[in-house]
Amino acid sequence: MTGAPTHSSYGAHALAAQDIEAYLLRHQHKSLLRFITCGSVDDGKSTLIGRLLYDSKMIFEDQLATLTADSKRIGTQGQEIDFALLVDGLAAEREQGITIDVAYRFFATEKRKFIVADTPGHEQYTRNMVTGASTADLAIILVDARKGILTQTRRHSYLAHLLGIKKLVLAINKMDLAGYSEARFSAIVAEYRSFADSIGIRDFLAVPISSLAGDNIVTSSENTPWYLGPPLLSHLENVEIDSSALQLRPFRMPVQWVNRPDLDFRGFAGLISEGLVRPGDAVRVLPSGRTSTVARIVTADTDLRSAAAGQSVTITLTDELDCSRGDVLAAAEHPPEVADQFEAVLVWMADEPLLPGRPYWLKLATQWVTATIHNPKYQINVNTMEHLAARTLSLNAIGIANLSTDKPLIFEPYEKSRELGGFILIDKISNATVAAGMLHFALRRSSNIHWQPLDIDRNAHARLKHQHPRLLWFTGLSGSGKSSIANLVQKKLYALGKHSFLLDGDNVRHGLNKDLGFTDADRVENIRRIGEVAKLMTDAGLIVLAAFISPFRAERRMVREMSLPGEFVEIYVETPLEIAEQRDVKGLYKKARAGELKHFTGIDSPYETPEHPEIRVNTVETTAEQAADEIVAYIMR
Amino acid sequence: MNTHAAPGVSALTHLQGLESESIHIMREVIAECEKPVMLYSMGKDSAVMLHLARKAFFPGTPPFPLLHVDTTWKFRDMYAMRDQVAKNSGMQLIVHRNPDAVARAINPFDHGALHTDLWKTEGLKQALTQFGFDAAFGGARRDEEKSRAKERVFSFRSASHRWDPKNQRPELWNLYNPRKLKGESIRVFPLSNWTELDIWQYIHLENIPIVPLYFAAPRPTVQRDGLLLMVDDERFRLRPGEVPVQRSIRFRTLGCYPLTGAVESSAMAVPHIIQEMLLTTTSERQGRAIDHDQAASMEQKKQAGYF
Numbered sequence: 001m002t003g004a005p006t007h008s009s010y011g012a013h014a015l016a017a018q019d020i021e022a023y024l025l026r027h028q029h030k031s032l033l034r035f036i037t038c039g040s041v042d043d044g045k046s047t048l049i050g051r052l053l054y055d056s057k058m059i060f061e062d063q064l065a066t067l068t069a070d071s072k073r074i075g076t077q078g079q080e081i082d083f084a085l086l087v088d089g090l091a092a093e094r095e096q097g098i099t100i101d102v103a104y105r106f107f108a109t110e111k112r113k114f115i116v117a118d119t120p121g122h123e124q125y126t127r128n129m130v131t132g133a134s135t136a137d138l139a140i141i142l143v144d145a146r147k148g149i150l151t152q153t154r155r156h157s158y159l160a161h162l163l164g165i166k167k168l169v170l171a172i173n174k175m176d177l178a179g180y181s182e183a184r185f186s187a188i189v190a191e192y193r194s195f196a197d198s199i200g201i202r203d204f205l206a207v208p209i210s211s212l213a214g215d216n217i218v219t220s221s222e223n224t225p226w227y228l229g230p231p232l233l234s235h236l237e238n239v240e241i242d243s244s245a246l247q248l249r250p251f252r253m254p255v256q257w258v259n260r261p262d263l264d265f266r267g268f269a270g271l272i273s274e275g276l277v278r279p280g281d282a283v284r285v286l287p288s289g290r291t292s293t294v295a296r297i298v299t300a301d302t303d304l305r306s307a308a309a310g311q312s313v314t315i316t317l318t319d320e321l322d323c324s325r326g327d328v329l330a331a332a333e334h335p336p337e338v339a340d341q342f343e344a345v346l347v348w349m350a351d352e353p354l355l356p357g358r359p360y361w362l363k364l365a366t367q368w369v370t371a372t373i374h375n376p377k378y379q380i381n382v383n384t385m386e387h388l389a390a391r392t393l394s395l396n397a398i399g400i401a402n403l404s405t406d407k408p409l410i411f412e413p414y415e416k417s418r419e420l421g422g423f424i425l426i427d428k429i430s431n432a433t434v435a436a437g438m439l440h441f442a443l444r445r446s447s448n449i450h451w452q453p454l455d456i457d458r459n460a461h462a463r464l465k466h467q468h469p470r471l472l473w474f475t476g477l478s479g480s481g482k483s484s485i486a487n488l489v490q491k492k493l494y495a496l497g498k499h500s501f502l503l504d505g506d507n508v509r510h511g512l513n514k515d516l517g518f519t520d521a522d523r524v525e526n527i528r529r530i531g532e533v534a535k536l537m538t539d540a541g542l543i544v545l546a547a548f549i550s551p552f553r554a555e556r557r558m559v560r561e562m563s564l565p566g567e568f569v570e571i572y573v574e575t576p577l578e579i580a581e582q583r584d585v586k587g588l589y590k591k592a593r594a595g596e597l598k599h600f601t602g603i604d605s606p607y608e609t610p611e612h613p614e615i616r617v618n619t620v621e622t623t624a625e626q627a628a629d630e631i632v633a634y635i636m637r
Numbered sequence: 638m639n640t641h642a643a644p645g646v647s648a649l650t651h652l653q654g655l656e657s658e659s660i661h662i663m664r665e666v667i668a669e670c671e672k673p674v675m676l677y678s679m680g681k682d683s684a685v686m687l688h689l690a691r692k693a694f695f696p697g698t699p700p701f702p703l704l705h706v707d708t709t710w711k712f713r714d715m716y717a718m719r720d721q722v723a724k725n726s727g728m729q730l731i732v733h734r735n736p737d738a739v740a741r742a743i744n745p746f747d748h749g750a751l752h753t754d755l756w757k758t759e760g761l762k763q764a765l766t767q768f769g770f771d772a773a774f775g776g777a778r779r780d781e782e783k784s785r786a787k788e789r790v791f792s793f794r795s796a797s798h799r800w801d802p803k804n805q806r807p808e809l810w811n812l813y814n815p816r817k818l819k820g821e822s823i824r825v826f827p828l829s830n831w832t833e834l835d836i837w838q839y840i841h842l843e844n845i846p847i848v849p850l851y852f853a854a855p856r857p858t859v860q861r862d863g864l865l866l867m868v869d870d871e872r873f874r875l876r877p878g879e880v881p882v883q884r885s886i887r888f889r890t891l892g893c894y895p896l897t898g899a900v901e902s903s904a905m906a907v908p909h910i911i912q913e914m915l916l917t918t919t920s921e922r923q924g925r926a927i928d929h930d931q932a933a934s935m936e937q938k939k940q941a942g943y944f
C-alpha cells in the first residue's frame with residue numbers, strides 16, 4: 001500500500017487551521033465535477049472509489065476502524081483493507097462482494113469538489129448504472145488488465161456516450177496483477193480505441209492504475225515509468241467542464257409550478273434549463289405561442305437582474321397570459337420545437353418488455369403525456385454495434401423506435417438539451433419507470449403552431465383545376481410494379497384532363513434526397529421529406545402519385561396523418577418476394593443476395609405489409625392496366 | 638473562474654447549484670403530490686431544508702405543514718426552537734407522539750432500541766398514515782451513512798412504509814417519478830447531494846438560525862459508555878457515582894438528549910465550527926448511539942420505515 005495518509009477529514013488543510021475565513025472563501029468557489037465509475041463486474045470500480053476517498057483523506061477514524069474490522073470479517077482481501085466496502089453499503093452487496101445499486105460519494109481536494117456515483121458492473125443492474133450516468137460530466141471506464149475489454153465495458157461506454165457524457169477516462173486497473181506491463185496496457189488501449197471510434201467517441205484518456213495498490217491514483221507510480229500522463233486524480237481536478245455553454249443557448253425554462261400566494265402575484269416557478277433571462281426580455285409561452293415580456297425575476301433575497309441556466313427562479317410577466325405547469329417559457333425569437341411524433345433511442349429498464357402500441361406515461365421536463373411506441377426499428381448489439389431486427393425491447397436493451405404522443409411535446413433533440421430531450425416512460429398500471437429515452441428528431445411538426453395563414457388556400461387551387469387533391473401512395477417490394485402502375489395511372493389521369501405529378505425514387509433520390517442512404521433512419525427521413533413535398537403539391541391542388549417501397553408502417557402512417565382526411569390513398573402493390581426476385585428488373589436482388597447491397601428490403605431489411613390499404617393490387621392475378629383502371633375509378637368516384 | 642458566458646454572468650458556485658437543485662425537487666413534489674408534509678426535527682439539516690422551502694415558494698408560504706415526530710426526550714432548546722420556527726414561518730406545525738409509547742412511558746434509559754423504534758419509526762408511520770400524507774420531505778444526506786448513499790432522491794415506500802433497497806426505481810436526470818398507488822408514499826430527500834460541510838457553509842452564508850446547542854457553551858455533562866452526555870433536565874438518571882461536570886461542549890448532531898454525544902469545543906461561531914469539523918478525525922454520526930447497534934443497522938431501520 002502506498003503512502004498511508006494521516007486521517008483527518010477533508011484533508012488536514014493547513015489553510016483551514018490558519019485562516020478559516022480564507023479557506024471558506026476558496027472552498028466556496030471551487031467547481032464541481034460529477035463523475036461515475038463504470039465497466040464490467042469486478043473490474044475494481046468500488047475499490048477505486050474507496051481508494052480515492054481514502055487517499056483524499058475523506059475517511060474518518062471511526063469509519064476507518066469499521067472498515068478495517070469489516071475487511072477482515074467479510075472483505076475479499078484477506079487481512080488487508082477491502083476498499084470496496086467503503087462504498088458497497090447495502091447488506092446484500094457486502095455479503096456478495098458486488099455492487100447492486102449506485103452509491104453517491106462526495107469528496108473534495110484543494111481544487112475541486114466531486115460527486116462520484118459508483119455504478120454496478122452486473123448487466124442485471126444496468127438501469128442503476130444508467131441512473132448514475134444520467135447526471136455525470138465524466139465517466140471512468142474501468143478495465144481489468146488481465147481480462148481486457150468485455151461486453152459490459154462496451155455496453156457502459158456506449159451508454160455513457162448515448163447519455164452525452166463528453167469526458168471519458170479509460171482506467172486500466174489491476175496493473176499489479178499484470179506485471180505493470182506496458183505492452184498489455186497498449187494492447188488494451190488500441191482495442192478500446194477502435195471500438196470507441198466505431199461508436200463516435202472522439203477522445204479519452206487512458207491511465208494504467210492499481211486501485212488496490214494505489215498506482216497512478218494520486219501520484220505517478222514508479223511501477224509504470226513508461227506512462228507519461230497525469231495520475232487519475234490530477235486529471236479529475238483539471239479536466240475542463242464546460243458549464244457555461246448552456247448559458248449561451250437561447251433561454252428556456254420549463255414551468256414547474258404557478259406561484260399564486262395572493263391575487264396580486266402570479267409567478268412562474270422553474271429551473272432555467274438553457275440560456276439567460278433578464279427583466280425586459282421578450283418571451284414566448286409554449287405551446288400556445290403567445291408572447292410577453294419578463295417583468296421580474298423574483299427570489300427570496302432580492303429581485304435578480306439576470307438569471308441563467310441551472311438557477312431555480314420565479315418569473316413574472318407583464319401580461320396576464322395563460323401559462324401553467326408543463327408549458328415552457330422561451331426566448332420569443334428562438335422557441336423550441338413542438339411536435340407529437342418522434343424518433344428516439346430507448347434504454348429499456350423493466351423486467352416486462354416493451355409492448356409496442358401500449359400507452360405509457362411519458363415525462364419530459366415538466367410535461368406529462370401519453371405515448372405509444374411503434375415497433376422498434378432495431379435494437380443495438382452492444383458488442384458489435386450491429387443493428388438487429390427487434391419486435392420489442394427487453395430488460396437492458398437499447399433500441400431505436402418512433403413514438404407518438406397524445407398531446408404535442410415542447411422539445412429539443414437530446415443532443416442539444418438534456419432537459420428538453422431526455423424523457424422517462426412509466427407503466428400506467430405498476431407506475432414503474434420502465435425506460436429512459438432520448439429524442440432524436442420530430443417526424444413531423446405539430447401543425448397548429450405559428451402557422452402562416454394563406455389567402456389563396458388549397459381549395460382555391462383545386463377549384464381552378466376542377467379536381468380533388470389526392471396523394472396516391474404506392475407501396476410494395478422493389479420490383480413489385482409500383483412505378484409501372486403509377487405511370488399508367490398518370491397517363492389515364494392526363495387523358496381525363498387532371499393535373500398530376502409523379503414522385504418516385506428516380507426523381508427524388510437524385511435530387512432532394514441525394515444525401516440520404518438506406519439505413520432505417522435515412523429511410524424515415526426520406527419518406528418524411530417526400531411527405532412534406534407531397535403536401536405542398538396537394539396544397540397546390542395536384543393529384544400526387546408517390547411510388548416508394550416505404551417498408552415501414554409507421555412512416556406510411558406519418559404521411560397519412562400529415563394529409564387531410566380522405567386525401568391519402570394507400571395502394572398496396574402486392575407481389576410475393578419470390579416473384580419480385582424472379583423479375584429482378586434492375587438486378588438489385590441479385591446484388592443484395594450477393595451481399596453487395598445492404599439493408600435491402602425483403603432480404604436483410606423488413607417490409608411491413610399494410611394492414612388497411614385503401615386499395616390492394618395483386619400483380620399476380622391482375623394486369624397493370626386493370627390495376628390502373630381500378631385506381632382511377634376509385635379516385636374519380 | 639474561467640467562463641465564456643455573456644458578460645455579467647458566471648458559472649454557479651456549487652452551493653448555488655445545490656440550492657437550485659433542492660428547490661427544484663421541492664417544487665416537483667408540490668406540483669405532483671397530493672398531500673406533502675415536511676419532517677422537521679429542529680436539527681441543522683431541517684433548518685436548511687426549511688430555509689430552502691421558504692425560498693422555493695417565496696413570496697408565498699410553503700404550501701405544506703411541518704411534522705415533528707416527537708419522542709418527548711429532545712433537548713429543551715430544541716423544543717424552544719421548534720415553537721419559534723413554527724411561529725415565524727407561518728406554517729402549520731403538527732406534533733405527533735406515539736400514544737402507545739406515551740402509555741408505556743418508553744424512555745431511553747429503560748428501553749434501549751425500543752425507544753427509537755416506538756417513538757420514531759412507529760410514530761412516523763402512524764402520523765403519515767393518520768394524516769394521509771403521500772409525500773414526506775426529509776433532511777437526510779447521502780454523505781451521512783453508507784446505506785443513505787444508495788438512496789434515491791424520490792424514495793418509494795410500500796403501503797406498509799417499507800423501503801426495498803434492491804428494487805429502487807431508476808432515477809434519471811432530474812426527472813422524478815412520483816406516481817404511486819393508493820396507500821403507497823414517497824420520502825423525498827432534497828438535501829441528498831449536500832455534505833456536512835456544505836450545510837455548515839450554507840448556514841454561515843445565509844445566516845440561518847440554528848439551535849444554540851450547536852455552539853459551544855458550558856453545560857452540565859457526564860461521561861458514559863464512550864459518549865459525553867448532557868444532563869438537560871431532571872429526568873436524566875445518574876448512575877451511582879456519576880456527578881455532572883460543567884464542560885464547554887457543543888453538538889454536531891441533535892437527537893434525544895440521553896442518546897446524543899457532545900464534543901468538547903470552544904467554537905462559538907459557524908466558521909469556528911467548520912474549522913473544528915475540518916480538523917476533526919471522527920464522523921458526525923459517531924455521536925449517535927443508534928448507529929452502533931448492528932453492522933447494517935441503518936439499512937434495517939430504513940427498511941422498516943425509519944426516516
Ligand SMILES: Nc1nc2c(ncn2[C@@H]2O[C@H](COP(=O)(O)OP(=O)(O)OP(=O)(O)O)[C@@H](O)[C@H]2O)c(=O)[nH]1
Pocket residue numbers: 040041042043044045046047048076077082083084097098099100119120121122173174175176177209210211212213
Ligand atoms: N490486485 C488487485 N485487485 C483489485 C484491484 N482493484 C480491485 N481489486 C479487487 O477486485 C475485486 C473486485 O473489486 P470491486 O471494487 O468490488 O469491483 P467492482 O468493479 O466494483 O464490482 P461490481 O461493482 O460488483 O461490478 C475485489 O476483490 C478487489 O479487492 C487492483 O488494482 N489490484
Ligand SMILES: [Mg+2]
Pocket residue numbers: 045046047084098099118119120121
Ligand atoms: Mg462495485
